[in-house]
Each structure stands twice: as C-alpha cells, then as structure tokens.
Amino acid sequence: MRRTALSALLSHWRRHPLQLVSLLLGLALATALWSGVQAINAEARASYDRAAQVLGQDRLEQLVPSDGQRFSQDVYVTLRRAGWIVSPVVEGRWFRAGHSVQVYGIDPFTAPQGTLPGAVQAGGGIVDFITPPGQAYAAPQTVADLAGQEGLPPLIAAEGMVPGILFTDIGIAQDLLRAPGRISRLLLAQGQPANRPPLAQIAPGLEPRAPQEQADVAQLTGSFHLNLTAFGFLSFAVGLFIVHSAIGLAFEQRRPMFRTLRALGLPLRTLVGLLAAEVMILALIAGLVGIALGYVIAAALLPDVAATLRGLYGATLSGGLSLRPSWWLGGLAIALAGAGVAAAQSLWRLWRLPLLAPAQPRAWARASARGLLRQGGLAAVLAGVAVLAGVFGQGIVAGFVLLGAMLISAALALPGALAVVLAGAERISRGVLAQWFWADTRQQLPGLSLALMALLLALSANIGVGTMVSSFRMTFTEWLDQRLPSELYVTARTEEEAARLRDWLTPRSDAILPIWKVEGPVLGQPAEIYGVADHRTYADNWPMLRAEPDVWQTLARGEGAIVNEQLWRRERLSLGDPVPLPGGVERPLVGVYSDYGNPRGQVIVGLADLVAQFPDLDRRRFAIRTDPAKVPELRAALVADFGLPQDSMIDQVTVKQISLMVFERTFAVTAALNVLTMGVAGLAMFTSLLTLSTMRLPQLAPVWALGLTRGRLARLELGRAMMLAALTMVLAIPVGLLLAWVLLAVVNVAAFGWRLPMHVFPGDWLWLGALALAAAGLAAAWPAWRLARIQPTELLKVFADER
Amino acid sequence: MNARALCTLILGLLLPLPALAQGFAGLGQTADGYALPERGQALEFPRDHGAHPAFRIEWWYLTANLTGPDGQDYGVQWTLFRNALAPGDPGTGWAAATAWMGNAGLTTPRAHYSAMRLGRGGIGQAGVTTTPFAAWIDDWQMHSRAAAGDDPLSVLDLTASGTDFAYALTLTAEGPLVLHGDAGFSVKSASGQASNYYSQPFYRVTGTLTLPDGPVQVTGQAWLDREWSSQPLASDQDGWDWVSLHLDSGAKLMGYRLRGGGGDYAVGTWIAPDGTATPLAPGVLGMTPTRLSRVAGREIPTVWRLTLPRQGLDITVTALQEAAWMDTLIPYWEGPVRVSGSHAGRGYLEMTGYE
Structure with missing residues (x-):
C-alpha cells in the first residue's frame, strides 16, 4: 500500500517536470547562496586562525x-x-x-x-x-x-x-x-x-x-563577515519563497489524489509521513546540488573578497577553498530546514483536511480580508521592532535587527498595500472588462503575493545597496581629492638620504610636507599617530567633521590632537577630551576628520610635537607640493639627478587609482549577491505565475466563453504581471531608500566606524524598474503563451467536468 | 671530548634551525676553508683562552665534582660550544656566521638536571673575550677574577641556571695548565685527524647549588677542557667514551676511547700531581665497560674498568647517578663518577653515540 501510494504521489512530478525543476532549482539556489557565503566566511576564519597562530602568538x-x-x-x-x-x-x-x-x-x-x-x-x-x-x-x-x-x-x-x-x-x-x-x-x-x-x-x-587567541584582524573584519552573512541569509529567504510556492502548488494540485488515496484506506498519518519524506528527499537532492553550486559561487567570489579584505584590513586569505565537513553538513541542514519550513504550512493543512473535502483547487483562496489584516498586523509589529532597534539599539547586531525587521515588515505589508491600490483602481475603472481585470487581479493577489514579496525584497535590497555603494563612491572620490592634495609622495632609502632629499627638493618644489608617523596603542587599540607640518595645504584641504577654530595653529603649537572619525565614534569622544598618545602624553581633542577606508584609529598632532615625543621615528617619507604639470619632470629629475629609484615615489594619480580599485573590489561581492538575489526573485515570480496559470482555467473559461479571445486573455495576463511588478517597484523605492539609510547611518558606522552622507540616484531606479518589468514580463511570458495556445476543449472541459 | 659526539649533539640541538644538517654534514670529511691544527705550533696564553674563529669548532668545557656539607656528592657541568657556520671572517651583527651553544648539567645522587641555550655571535648574546677573560651565553658565564699578571683562568666565577636548578661557583687553580698530546696537538685517529687541546684540571671549587629543595653550599674539584679543531675525527668513528679523573693521590687522568672504524682508538694523558703530563699512546690505556644500565631506553655502560699498567693503575669507575642523562634534543650521558680499586678518586664520564 505504502509503495503504491508513494508511486502515486511521485507520479505528480513525472507529469509536472517543470514544477519539479523549479522546486529543486529554488531550493538549490537558496542553499547555494547561503552556503557560498558561509564557505567564504569559513575560509576567512580559518585564515585568521592560522594568522593568530603565527609565531605561537596564540x-x-x-x-x-x-x-x-x-x-x-x-x-x-x-x-x-x-x-x-x-x-x-x-x-x-x-x-x-x-x-x-x-x-x-x-x-x-x-x-x-x-x-x-x-x-x-x-x-x-x-x-x-x-x-x-x-x-x-x-x-x-x-x-x-x-x-x-x-x-x-x-x-x-x-x-x-x-x-x-x-x-x-x-x-x-x-x-x-x-x-x-x-x-x-x-x-x-x-x-x-x-x-x-x-x-x-x-x-x-x-x-x-x-x-592572544584571536588575531587583531579577526576582530577588525568581524563586521564585514556579518555583512556577508546577512546578504547570504537574505538570498536564502528569497529562495525559500520559490520553494514555498512550488510545494504549495504541488499540494494543491494533488488534492484529488489525496482524497482518492484516503478513500482507498491510506491512513492520514502515512500520507503525511510519505509527503514529508518526499519533501526531505527532494531537499536532500537540491541541497547537494546547492552545495556544489555554493562552492562554485564561493570560488568565484573569493578572489574579490580576498582583495577587499587585503585592501581594507590588511588581512590575507589563502587562495584555495577547502571543503570542510562542517560547511557542507551545515549547507545540507539548512536546505532540509528550509524545505521543512516551506512545506510545514501545506502539511499542516493536509493534516486538518476533512476526508471528503472538495478536491477542487481553490486557487489559493486563502486571502480573506482577515488574513490580510493579520499579515498587516504582523507587519506593524515588525515595523515597531525596527523603530525600537533604530532608536535604542547599538552596534552592528542592532543594525541588522533593524534592517531585517524593516524588510520583513515591508514585505508583509505589501499584499495589503497592493489590495488597497487594486480596490481603488477597481472603483474608479469604467467598463466591464476593466472592472473584471482589477477584480481578477485582486483575486490572484494571494497566489502571487509570495512572489511579489520576494520581488520587493530583491528590489529594495538592490535600491538600498546601490544607493549605499553610489553614495560611498561619490563621497570617497571627493574625499580622496581633498585628502591627497600633494602631487608626489617620496620615500628615501635612509635617513641620511632623506635629509639630502629635503635639501635637494627645497628649491625645486612649492612645499615639502613630511609624512611621519608612529604606530602604537591609543585607548587600548592599535592606532597610527601622524605628525602634520604647519602648512596651509592642510587648512585648505583636510576634510574636517568637527573642529575648534584655529585647529591647525593649535596642532602646530603642539597643544592639541585631531582624530579620525572611526576613533572618535568608537570612543565617543568630544572636543576637549584628552587623547592619550602612546608613551603616556595626552593632548586635548581639537578636531575630527573623516578617514574612509581605514579600519584603524588615527591621531594627528603637530609635527614638532610628534618628533619631540618619538625622536626615533622614521623620517623618510615626504609629500611634495608642486605644479601638477611639473610632476613627470620632477620625477625624472629625482631619478636622473638625485638618484632616487623610481619605485621610491608614487604620484597622486596612482594613489587615487589604487584607493579606488580597493573600493570597487570592496563592493564587487555585494553587487554580485545583489544580482543573484534579483535572479532568485525573478524565478519566484515565474513559478508563482506558472502555478496560477494552471489553476486559473475555471476563472478564465467563463470570460473566454463570453467572447474574449485567448490571445486577448494572454495579453491581459502579461499586462497584469507587469503592472503588479511596476506597483511593487514603486513601493520598493521608499523601502530601498530606508534600507540605504540604515546601511549608511547605522550598519556602516557600526561596521567600519564612518558615517556617509546619503545621495539618491533616481536614474538608477529607472533602470531597476525596467529590469523588474522585464523580469515580470519574462516570467509571465511562458504561462501567457501557453494560455494563448491552449486547446479550446480544455476551456470547454471546465464547464463539462463534474467538479 | 669527541667532536663527532659534539657534531651529533649540535646537529640535534639546532634542528629547529634551517637545515643546519647540510652545514655540518661534511664535517668528518673535509675542512674546506677552515684552519687546521699544526704539530709544533706552540700555544700561547692568554691568547689561546679566547676564541679561534678560523677553526670550525671549539669549546670551553668544565666539569666539577662537589661535596655538600653532609658529605653528599654532586656533579656540575658547564659547556660553551662555538661553531663556525662558514669559513672565513664570521662577520658582525645578526649576520655573524657563528652559532654558540651552552649546556649545563647538575647531578645529585637522586636526580639529574640539564639545560641548553643557543645564540649567535655578533650581537652580544654569547661570546668569549680574552681581556678580561669571559665566556658567556645569556646569563650563563665563566669570567675571570684572576689578578693582573696571573693566568686569566686561574680564578673563575661560573654561573648557569635552568628552570629547576642553578649554580654559582668560584674556581681557583692550584696547578698549571696541562697540554695534551704533543704540546697541545692531540691526534684523534690513526689516520691523523687532530685538535688543539689543553686543560686546567687543578681547580678547587667553592660555591652554591640551587636545587628545588633549596640552596646547598658545596666545595670540591673541577676540570676545564679547552679544545678547538676543524676536522677532528675520522669519518668512520661513531661514538665516544671520555673520562677525566681526580685521583686522591693528586694525579689526574684524562682518557678517551673512540669507537668504530678499524677498531677502538683509546688514548689519554697521565698528569702527575705537579702537572707533568705524560701522553698515553694508543693501546696503553685499557677501557672496558663492565656493567650496562638501562638509561632512557638504551643500554649505557655505567661501570668501567680502566687499566694503565705502567702507572700500576687498575680501577673501577662507577657512575654516581646512572640517570645522568642530558635530556636535550639529541641526548647524551654525562655525569660524575667514583673511582675505586688500585686508586681512589672521582671524576667525570661522558658517553655519546649510544643509539
């Protein structure tokens, strides 16, 4: 009996291979994104552990x-x-x-x-x-x-x-x-x-x-890895939408089969058990595929992640990716858990299904007003959590709680919001067809809502992350221009050469600004301490966030210190607070400057002050101010006349290029995950529409019978999908902007120690909107095409069948 | 002292270094670029108390037989080895191509303690100076307190410490320096390998041992060996047994047996109470193990019969502490012994190459 029942249940997948593929693909993709990110993190963690063991420091x-x-x-x-x-x-x-x-x-x-x-x-x-x-x-x-x-x-x-x-x-x-x-x-x-x-x-x-059990770098990079994890999880959540809709569809379509099996005497317990086993077997297969895919994703992303970590934190990852048992077991576990969560609702409904319940699929008519209300209530609660986390929370965990609560809240609120919009449209529309269109769209909303929620998440993540990255790029580029005013940077090979170099350069440049620094603990963490020359270059260019008047003169007199934003935020300093320098001397804080891309704290004091504190410091680096046009000439002279090797100097342009390259790489991973998430959302949309299209015949058949051609119906279906995608996109914009704000003002501050001004880029939204429409159009195209080519007999059957 | 043993020892001790093995592998065969001892070249003091960088290996090797206030016997060993890592000028600073190794041992009838130190020349962590005479590695040192004009080795302060022991001794020479072999030219094998070798066997010792149970005041006798060479043994020699004995008559005996090759090669020096040295030609000194003990998982002879017919000597040499195992990376046996038979006395026994 059991075997017969199982083969009957499995025959469904044979008849609906596309459904099987979308279920497996959805779960595999979700697992792949999640486990890919985990693999990268595990690799990084292993590298840090090994770094901590260097020289037995652990x-x-x-x-x-x-x-x-x-x-x-x-x-x-x-x-x-x-x-x-x-x-x-x-x-x-x-x-x-x-x-x-x-x-x-x-x-x-x-x-x-x-x-x-x-x-x-x-x-x-x-x-x-x-x-x-x-x-x-x-x-x-x-x-x-x-x-x-x-x-x-x-x-x-x-x-x-x-x-x-x-x-x-x-x-x-x-x-x-x-x-x-x-x-x-x-x-x-x-x-x-x-x-x-x-x-x-x-x-x-x-x-x-x-x-020390942990390398410094493991602490520094903690936030970065949490960031990756959050994105991996977001992708996984979006992937689960697909799985949920595919499983839901399979259950709905097999209702007549369930009834028949039960009528033949199959105990409910066995039926539910068989279905649960089926889901788990599918999850196992999809999980294995997902892990293999995850490995590929991780291997593809690892070089960029490694470059980011090296550029940003000086942490080096080994190039190879190893297959750790803990990692692939974890990947399988999350695939099984995900499938379990996605199937739980369907199994629960089957458990409570009356033996002889009507076998007719009800087109997922779960969307009673009460259901929407309940979902809206949950959305409101989560919004409250987000507000609380935003107002009272601290640190990166609070940042992600805020982010997660906000996104889920927005997703849950989406069907309600769409229902309101559609109801409004129905009320103001004229003509039978238009009214039917709006009403029918509203009727479909419950079935599509999961896919639309996935789309909303993907779109708002895209807007949010895109806004953050673009804001960062803009700010960073401007800041680099200010921060690197000197045209040429040189490093002498010896102190003696440095002194000669200074003499040699004096008549040949506008100014020679020493770049002398020491490294040491400041407020318990490693930091750099720079000395700044008394020169208007700094007063003119240095980007200050907070400063007392005459800050540069105060530094020149050796009566103060300025710190970078990271140190200022971490230690919650205020102007006037004492800044203890390594060795015990303190200077009052007279200013704060932005210092993007630097994970460590930094202090600047007057040059003479620094030299007096640390007479042994390295005095071989200089920045040279000169006419930018003369830089190549000066470089050539330095090599030919002075005898400085070419690689002892670097010009402003190159420094900027290197800095921007590090920056671009930093966000390459984020961008890649973003694209993948969009892909997953598109797939979710496609599965849902496919699901609906097979169940909607009873609703479309009467409209067809009233005289609407199959082609017209198909075009309306296509238009409906794109209209819903457009509405979702419109709602995604504020959510995305809110997300960007949270990333810039909360997560970045906690993760990196700097806060960035937010810039908006409406042009990008247009692109994204077009992309969303294209995705929805593509997803709807296949079901619509099938509708256009459907045999009229199929539609007639709706009236003939005893249901 | 046997250089093969030393080589094995240093090789083992320096294993953590980048493949020192290759640097030493050729030791038995060749002395490329290093100076060689020459017969007839007179030793000169205090110059020769110092280091001889032109030679490959060299040591300052002191053993002491001591007695506590309750009559308890103790043994102390203090050794500083110099190893040239490359021929020619060793250079200065961190790049100085000289490795120094110190070994310290302290033996009681109940226990044996040992420690080892490594360092390189050139930065002041280890070295030897002649004026004033001082030999040191880390906090272990042997430095002269002799009056101006006296031999710098005639009065020495000696210190060393390990995690569980320490000692501080003062040594006063009551006899002359003794040159081994032919005026300090000591042949090590039938095929002619040789070293420069002299001793100060006449030290009277006072000082303090620091043991886990507390300090012990001691007095006794000590023997300092100085030896340097570049190619000290034949390639087929593989082990070494060495004794330095203070006989109650005031005479001293240094003897060693090189094992392997075409047969054992046993030679030594008989030192009269006035310091007159008589080299013992091969075959004159009889050295026979009479009892083997199980020490650190191997069979080690801890009782020996020594015979020297011309001096009417037929003695049994017995280890004070069978477990006098130098528990360094490549371990060897070195400890105090008691002498009985035709002569009474005490001394030190070193045995290497027992695998």
Whole structure:
C-alpha cells in the first residue's frame, strides 16, 4: 500500500517536470547562496586562525613595548643576559610599487619550539638564511604575488604557510624594514629560569602581553563577515519563497489524489509521513546540488573578497577553498530546514483536511480580508521592532535587527498595500472588462503575493545597496581629492638620504610636507599617530567633521590632537577630551576628520610635537607640493639627478587609482549577491505565475466563453504581471531608500566606524524598474503563451467536468 | 671530548634551525676553508683562552665534582660550544656566521638536571673575550677574577641556571695548565685527524647549588677542557667514551676511547700531581665497560674498568647517578663518577653515540 501510494504521489512530478525543476532549482539556489557565503566566511576564519597562530602568538606570552614603538635590540641582549628566555621579533609591512607584505624577522637560534613554520625549519642552510641577502619563506601564492619585486631576499615557497607574510632572519628583516638594531617585541618561552630580575628593573619600557587567541584582524573584519552573512541569509529567504510556492502548488494540485488515496484506506498519518519524506528527499537532492553550486559561487567570489579584505584590513586569505565537513553538513541542514519550513504550512493543512473535502483547487483562496489584516498586523509589529532597534539599539547586531525587521515588515505589508491600490483602481475603472481585470487581479493577489514579496525584497535590497555603494563612491572620490592634495609622495632609502632629499627638493618644489608617523596603542587599540607640518595645504584641504577654530595653529603649537572619525565614534569622544598618545602624553581633542577606508584609529598632532615625543621615528617619507604639470619632470629629475629609484615615489594619480580599485573590489561581492538575489526573485515570480496559470482555467473559461479571445486573455495576463511588478517597484523605492539609510547611518558606522552622507540616484531606479518589468514580463511570458495556445476543449472541459 | 659526539649533539640541538644538517654534514670529511691544527705550533696564553674563529669548532668545557656539607656528592657541568657556520671572517651583527651553544648539567645522587641555550655571535648574546677573560651565553658565564699578571683562568666565577636548578661557583687553580698530546696537538685517529687541546684540571671549587629543595653550599674539584679543531675525527668513528679523573693521590687522568672504524682508538694523558703530563699512546690505556644500565631506553655502560699498567693503575669507575642523562634534543650521558680499586678518586664520564 505504502509503495503504491508513494508511486502515486511521485507520479505528480513525472507529469509536472517543470514544477519539479523549479522546486529543486529554488531550493538549490537558496542553499547555494547561503552556503557560498558561509564557505567564504569559513575560509576567512580559518585564515585568521592560522594568522593568530603565527609565531605561537596564540599560546605564548610576549613582552611588548608599552608605547608600541620598536625598541633597541640591546634590550633583548640585556634580558637574555639577565636570564630571561626571550626571542626577538621584528615585524612590519614592506611596501614597494603597490605590493605589500607583512615581514616577520625572527631569530631561529632562540625562537621557542614550534613557533616557526615547518618549512623554515627544514629549509636550506643556516648561513644562507642569516647572511645577506638572506632567504624569505612565504606561501606559494605570496611568492607568486611578489615575483619580480626588487629589494626582497630570495623567496622560497613553503606549503602550509599563512599567505601574505614573509619569514626571514631578524637581521635581514631589520634591513628590509629599515629598522637597523630595532625589534618589535619578544616571545617569552614557556619555562623560564627561577630568580630572574624583575622586568621593571631591566626593561622598564616593556610589558607582558597574554597569549592572544584571536588575531587583531579577526576582530577588525568581524563586521564585514556579518555583512556577508546577512546578504547570504537574505538570498536564502528569497529562495525559500520559490520553494514555498512550488510545494504549495504541488499540494494543491494533488488534492484529488489525496482524497482518492484516503478513500482507498491510506491512513492520514502515512500520507503525511510519505509527503514529508518526499519533501526531505527532494531537499536532500537540491541541497547537494546547492552545495556544489555554493562552492562554485564561493570560488568565484573569493578572489574579490580576498582583495577587499587585503585592501581594507590588511588581512590575507589563502587562495584555495577547502571543503570542510562542517560547511557542507551545515549547507545540507539548512536546505532540509528550509524545505521543512516551506512545506510545514501545506502539511499542516493536509493534516486538518476533512476526508471528503472538495478536491477542487481553490486557487489559493486563502486571502480573506482577515488574513490580510493579520499579515498587516504582523507587519506593524515588525515595523515597531525596527523603530525600537533604530532608536535604542547599538552596534552592528542592532543594525541588522533593524534592517531585517524593516524588510520583513515591508514585505508583509505589501499584499495589503497592493489590495488597497487594486480596490481603488477597481472603483474608479469604467467598463466591464476593466472592472473584471482589477477584480481578477485582486483575486490572484494571494497566489502571487509570495512572489511579489520576494520581488520587493530583491528590489529594495538592490535600491538600498546601490544607493549605499553610489553614495560611498561619490563621497570617497571627493574625499580622496581633498585628502591627497600633494602631487608626489617620496620615500628615501635612509635617513641620511632623506635629509639630502629635503635639501635637494627645497628649491625645486612649492612645499615639502613630511609624512611621519608612529604606530602604537591609543585607548587600548592599535592606532597610527601622524605628525602634520604647519602648512596651509592642510587648512585648505583636510576634510574636517568637527573642529575648534584655529585647529591647525593649535596642532602646530603642539597643544592639541585631531582624530579620525572611526576613533572618535568608537570612543565617543568630544572636543576637549584628552587623547592619550602612546608613551603616556595626552593632548586635548581639537578636531575630527573623516578617514574612509581605514579600519584603524588615527591621531594627528603637530609635527614638532610628534618628533619631540618619538625622536626615533622614521623620517623618510615626504609629500611634495608642486605644479601638477611639473610632476613627470620632477620625477625624472629625482631619478636622473638625485638618484632616487623610481619605485621610491608614487604620484597622486596612482594613489587615487589604487584607493579606488580597493573600493570597487570592496563592493564587487555585494553587487554580485545583489544580482543573484534579483535572479532568485525573478524565478519566484515565474513559478508563482506558472502555478496560477494552471489553476486559473475555471476563472478564465467563463470570460473566454463570453467572447474574449485567448490571445486577448494572454495579453491581459502579461499586462497584469507587469503592472503588479511596476506597483511593487514603486513601493520598493521608499523601502530601498530606508534600507540605504540604515546601511549608511547605522550598519556602516557600526561596521567600519564612518558615517556617509546619503545621495539618491533616481536614474538608477529607472533602470531597476525596467529590469523588474522585464523580469515580470519574462516570467509571465511562458504561462501567457501557453494560455494563448491552449486547446479550446480544455476551456470547454471546465464547464463539462463534474467538479 | 669527541667532536663527532659534539657534531651529533649540535646537529640535534639546532634542528629547529634551517637545515643546519647540510652545514655540518661534511664535517668528518673535509675542512674546506677552515684552519687546521699544526704539530709544533706552540700555544700561547692568554691568547689561546679566547676564541679561534678560523677553526670550525671549539669549546670551553668544565666539569666539577662537589661535596655538600653532609658529605653528599654532586656533579656540575658547564659547556660553551662555538661553531663556525662558514669559513672565513664570521662577520658582525645578526649576520655573524657563528652559532654558540651552552649546556649545563647538575647531578645529585637522586636526580639529574640539564639545560641548553643557543645564540649567535655578533650581537652580544654569547661570546668569549680574552681581556678580561669571559665566556658567556645569556646569563650563563665563566669570567675571570684572576689578578693582573696571573693566568686569566686561574680564578673563575661560573654561573648557569635552568628552570629547576642553578649554580654559582668560584674556581681557583692550584696547578698549571696541562697540554695534551704533543704540546697541545692531540691526534684523534690513526689516520691523523687532530685538535688543539689543553686543560686546567687543578681547580678547587667553592660555591652554591640551587636545587628545588633549596640552596646547598658545596666545595670540591673541577676540570676545564679547552679544545678547538676543524676536522677532528675520522669519518668512520661513531661514538665516544671520555673520562677525566681526580685521583686522591693528586694525579689526574684524562682518557678517551673512540669507537668504530678499524677498531677502538683509546688514548689519554697521565698528569702527575705537579702537572707533568705524560701522553698515553694508543693501546696503553685499557677501557672496558663492565656493567650496562638501562638509561632512557638504551643500554649505557655505567661501570668501567680502566687499566694503565705502567702507572700500576687498575680501577673501577662507577657512575654516581646512572640517570645522568642530558635530556636535550639529541641526548647524551654525562655525569660524575667514583673511582675505586688500585686508586681512589672521582671524576667525570661522558658517553655519546649510544643509539
């Protein structure tokens, strides 16, 4: 009996292959988007974990300078000779011609066991490693990235190393980082001899730091990954709409079969069980396909995500994508759960169905006014949640709660809003046909509402994200122009060369502005501290968000500090608050400037002030003001007359190009997810229309019998779909703008620390509207075409059949 | 001291370094670019107390037999090895091609403690200076407190520490330096490999041991070995047993047996109480293990019979602590011994190459 019943149930799919395809495709797409994003996140997380393990930082205590500055290696020798078992590390970023890499200089003689990558231990000769030019070990992809770069030691590719870093001998690294005799920190071996003199006595500038489970970069990038997750989830939710409508359709169409099976004696429990099993089997198949697709999506998006993370946070991901069991099991689980959620309603209705209920599909006539009212009520509640999250919430989680509640609320409110609009249109329309058109559209609304809700979500996400990205691009470009006023940026190779360079440039340029900085902890987080020269370039160009009058003069006098927006927001500073600099000195806050694209805090003080605090700072970088037309000439002279290598300078145009490239990549992923979401919504629309078209014959047959041709009916069907899409688009605009506002003013602030002004781009909406109409038209085309070509006998049957 | 053992040792200890193996693999075969010891070249002090960078390997190796206030025996070992990583000028700073390794051991009748340190020359973490004489790695040091004009090695302060032990000793020489072999030219195999080798075996020691149970005041005797070479043993020699003995008569005996190759090669030096050294030609000194003990999973001879017919010597050398295992990356056995038989006394035994 069971087998017979099952084969009867499954025969439905044989007869409706398109339905089967749309169900499987919907679920597979939803799973693919979700698990693709998860795969990217998992890959990033694994990279961060490995980064945290570099040099055993996750399990070894360290001695770090309290002011964050590199210190003399004599401190290291002093500690060793006092019995402290420490190993020196010098680290820093090496830049050359747009390439950069994190350099770790280590001492293989004293490095605690297990801190060096296996390849470094098993590599070539020690002499080649420690004597110039030395050797540098790096992941194969990093070696490939850096191929042909001059100034690096010979590179050795080592499998299994964290990408984006170089391991080299400390002496070699000191030369690379231009930090002779300086080290960054000390690794403290486990098991120290007893009776060591206390740290405060022999190395007062150092303080112990506990092992760090998490790399800094994992914290920095947390918001970014949450962002991705949110988009993945949105796509999944949209995909579920398809699954829901496909499953609903299959249930409705099989009602006569259910009745027959029940009448033949199949227990209800067995029937529901069989149907649940059927859904789960389909979900399993779709889930597997979805995971495979998700892998493809992740592999395609990973390079862009990796580029973003590198550009924005300096975090490097390994290029390959690995298939983690936790990931694909999770993907299957979410496919099953999604299918379960989508089928729950249908199964529940079947459970409660009276044995001999009329087998006639009722065209999903669930949409009583009461249903709409209930949905409207839920929408209002969610809108309330959104408002509460917006007013009282803090941080990125509140931002996403606001976002989610707002979007779902808007989606739930959509059928009600459309019903009101359609009722209004019906009232003011003239003529029987027009009135029938509006009334019939309203009648169809319940069946289409899920697809329209999906469309609304996709459209408003598109408007919202598009507005955010465009606003960001506009602001960022303007800001770059202000922020990079100098025409040429040069870095000397040595301090001595820097001094000569300054003398040489003085008669040949309008101004030479030192770009000197130190890095160190500010308010408990790593930050950069720049010194600014007393020059009107800054007063004229620097974009300030808040500032006391005479802010630049105050800085020049060494009586204040300005901070970037990120630091200001994170620490909730106000003008006049003390800003503690590394080493203990404080300066009152006299201004705040915007600093997009920088995840870290930044402080600017007067140049003389900075030099007085940190006399050992790197003094080799300068910005040069000159006539832009003279830049090529000046560059040539710098190379030919002064002898500065070409790659020691970079002009304003190139810096801007690099910055914009990072920016474009940052949003490439968002854009890709956006397009995919639109695709899913289009598919949802198509399935729903297909569903309706098969069930609507009883409603269309009388109209046909009254004299409307099949072609006319088909055109009306097509027009109806496009009209509904257009209405949805109109409603999506305010929702999208609200979404953009939440992204710019709430999520971005929480995720990146900066707030962007919002710009609107109505031209983009027109495009999107056209796209939505095209999607609806395409989705309606096939059902309409079928209607136009339907056999009149099919329509006649409606009257003949005993129903 | 046996250089093969040393090589194995250093090789093992430095394994975390980038393939030091290749740097040392050729040690037994060739001395490309390194200086070689020459017969007839007189040693000169204090110059030769310092480092000889032209040679590949060198050590300052001190062993002490000590006694606590309750008559308890203790042994202490302090070693600093210098290893040139490349021939020629080692250079300066981090690029200096010299590896230094320190080993420290402390043996009691109940326990054995050991520690190891590594560092490179050129930045001040480890090294040897002659005026004033000092040899150090990290906080471990051996530095001279001799009066001006005296031999710098005649009075030394010595310290070392590990996670669970430390010691601080003062050593005072009560006899002359002793040159081994032919005026310090010591042949290591029948085929002629040689080293420069001298000792100061006449130290009187006072000082403090710091043990987990607390400090112990000790007195006793110590023996300093100085040796440097570039090609110290034949390629087919694979193990080494070495003794330095303080006999109650005031005489001292240094002997070693190189195992493998075409047969064992046992030589040594008989040192009269006044410091007069008599080299022992191959075949004169008899060294026979008489009992094997299970130590760290291998069979190690911990009781030996030594014979020297001309001196009327027929003694049994017994380890004070069988488990005197230097638990470093490539471990070896080194510990204090008691001497009984025709002569009484005490000393140190080192054994390597027992796999």
